[in-house]
Amino acid sequence: NLARKNEGTTTFLLGIDADGAVTECRILVSSGFASLDKRTCTLLFARATFRPARNAAGVAVPAFYVNKIRWRTPR
DSSP states (O other): OTTTTOOEEEEEEEEEOTTSOEEEEEEEEOOSOHHHHHHHHHHHHHHOOOOOEEOTTSOEEOEEEEEEEEEOOOO
């Protein structure tokens, strides 16, 4: 992708289980490049870590996380 100079912003949603592990990755808004979108999920499955979400009683529960990654080539 760097050789092709593909750039864009990928918006994603992660499903997170009650242990804080990523269980799914959905692309909500594509960068315009399937390779960057796929790489987003690959990296997030490998690197993302979360503290478990907790309900009002303090019990760990599944949750989700939405954010964006901006892909840019070095200048």
